[in-house]
Amino acid sequence: MAFLTGRQHMGVAAVIMAASIFLSRFMGLIRDKVISFYYGASIESDIYFASFVIPDFLNYLLAGGYFSITLIPLLAEYFGKDEKDGWSFLSSVLFWVGVVATAGTCVAWLSAPYLAKIAAPGFDAASLTRLTYFLRIILPAQIFFLLGSCLSGVLYMRKQFLVPALVPLVYNASIIVGGLLMIDKGMEGFCWGVLFGAVSGSFMLPYIAVRSGGLQWRFTLNHRGLKKFVLLALPLMIGQSIVVLDEQFVRIFGSLTGDGAVSLLNYSRRIMLVPVGVVAQAAGVASYPFLAALVAKGDTDEFNATLSRALRNTMLFIVPLSFWMISAAEPTLRLIFQQGSFGAQETLGATPLLQIMLASVAFWGVQQMIGRAFYAHKDTITPAVVGSIVSLLAVPVYWYLGKTIGVMGVALAGTMSVIIYTVALSTVWRHRFGGDAFKGVVRMFLLSAVLCVPAMAASIFTVQQIPLLLKDQPLTGAFASLAVSGTLFCALYACTSWLLAPKAIEPVIAFVRGRILRRA
Structure with a gap:
């Protein structure tokens, strides 16, 4: 774990992230290769790709892709002054992110039949029904994406790039394995792979790395930095x-x-x-x-x-x-x-x-x-x-x-x-x-x-x-x-x-x- 949590300077960090993204893109191509081999450009593959429209939009709406960006300056500020206060700030952010992400996911899960029509207005009734099923499998993954993004922000702040670099690799591998294990059920296995990859790769890997670096849970639900975080993230949400x-x-x-x-x-x-x-x-x-x-x-x-x-x-x-x-x-x-x-x-x-x-x-x-x-x-x-x-x-x-x-x-x-x-x-x-x-x-x-x-x-x-x-x-x-x-x-x-x-x-x-x- 010491190797994974070592610090890197800018040049090495760029090489690490470049290698990670290259391997992630390569694995993404392998994933799509498997999909294209079995389903080509068909309505079944269309349904699978369309099933990411609503979950991804929920992620974007909650600024999930930018959590680490908005958190890094604030984490650096609070940890730089007082480490205990930094952990209190992080704990507060994780709690409220978890609450909001879970609430949004539940609403989207219940509204899946209606959201499917928005995601793919050109699909027929049978395709929309299957799209709804896929949506309900993938939607809970957003909770783990968002929480994991917060934890990755801590690693970026520490200039520890190796674990964040591994996250997309584990995620893509999970999708490929899930799809192959359930290939007889169409694209359903790939959807379950998304959920498993979010839990194991996007959340658990950063959590273990942050915990090894001395994670301290300090549940302060109303930390003063929370308002700053929301104000930084709000424009990205809207x-x-x-x-x-x-x-x-x-x-x-x-x-x-x-x-x-x-x-x-x-x-x-x-x-x-x-x-x-x-x-x-x-x-x-x-x-x-x-x-x-x-x-x-x-x-x-x-x-x-x-x-x-x-x-x-x-x-x-x-x-x-x-x-x-x-x-x-x-x-x-x-x-x-x-x-x-x-x-x-x-x-x-x-x-x-x-x-x-x-x-x-x-x-x-x-x-x-x-x-x-x-x-x-x-x-x-x-x-x-x-x-x-x-x-x-x-x-x-x-x-x-x-x-x-x-x-x-x-x-x-x-x-x-x-x-x-x-x-x-x-x-x-x-x-x-x-x-x-x-x-x-x-x-x-x-x-x-x-x-x-x-x-x-x-x-x-x-x-x-x-x-x-x-x-x-x-x-x-x-x-x-x-x-x-x-x-x-x-x-x-x-x-x-x-x-x-x-x-x-x-x-x-x-x-x-x-x-x-x-x-x-």
Whole structure:
């Protein structure tokens, strides 16, 4: 346990979170691979994916995804002054979070038949009945997600990243095992896996880690910090950002475009989130405690320098990765999903959806960092207001594009919404805090994009030609396409960067050189 609860500095923390998110995304792909193998893009898989709309919205409504963000500055404040007072504050938060989450879950559980119609307005009566059953299995998991998020906040505050990094791995493993054990009962087993994963991974792992660090229960139901916590979390409860609602909009409006549409959108979105998670989310999670500490010290110059460096490095990695993935979207989908009930037709249907979604990856990267920069200043209102406005404006866009273009319109609406939200949030930041944090960021984005053009052209050519040589071996052809196109893309991008903009890739060179020297 001492190994799991050790402290890490920012660089190691970023690597840990990147590895965790990569493995979590990979396991998520395995989970979806199992689902696609047995159910493809069918109404049964649509029902399963739609069953997360209400539970996820309940989680967002209670700001569950942001508990650790809102708690970290307050925990640091109270534990820094008096450890006993810190435990009292945490105990008070856990009690009220448990009460509110349980009450909300009970109301949603009883209202499941009505909520199912909201979650999937395009489903028929039989599908809505099964969706109601799935909802009632998954809903209680939110209680453990929310409590576990509070406990993870303590670990982040202590800069202990290993246990939070394991949480999504245990959660995804539980879903896969549950689904396989009950595969004869349709998607029901995956739902039970969600509940078990929430209890064992999201709650028990952080609880054990915090307890090993000296957890002290001090039930003070009316701690003075509780009001601060509610005021920080309230904007996130009321104002839902497009980046958290996009997944729900995709499912809701996707259900109106035909059977299998929700599944195809979900499979595509899952792959799109891999580079977002591995690069942007990992950088955001790892940098946030350090940004919050710099704000607490009042070191504005170092804060802007740290944020600018994180944004530039994010662009340096995420832009070429997204460009290559756009060029290799079809073989990626073919290799991961095209087996069993997921055939070539489904692969071709999902390819343009994935390419459209990947166009927003760099903007996901920026909003991950800028959002946390606001939170570091204890400003949860601004991202909530901007996100709410964009979300409201996005609803008719999803509806119109879904109605006129179909499933591709839903994917396009999601990409447009994320881009608009990122630009709007960044504009507000520049107006309020100045542009120092964005120094060199736009240039890095444009430079990386330009440097990607020769590599992307070569990758597209490779992806088109290799299947012609392996017509009767689709999976082998997909693997070869990814291997060759990926290698070629990296080589050409590196050479182009070295010849035209060697300073741009200095962080990469320094990182590789440091690793080599350490091993030597």
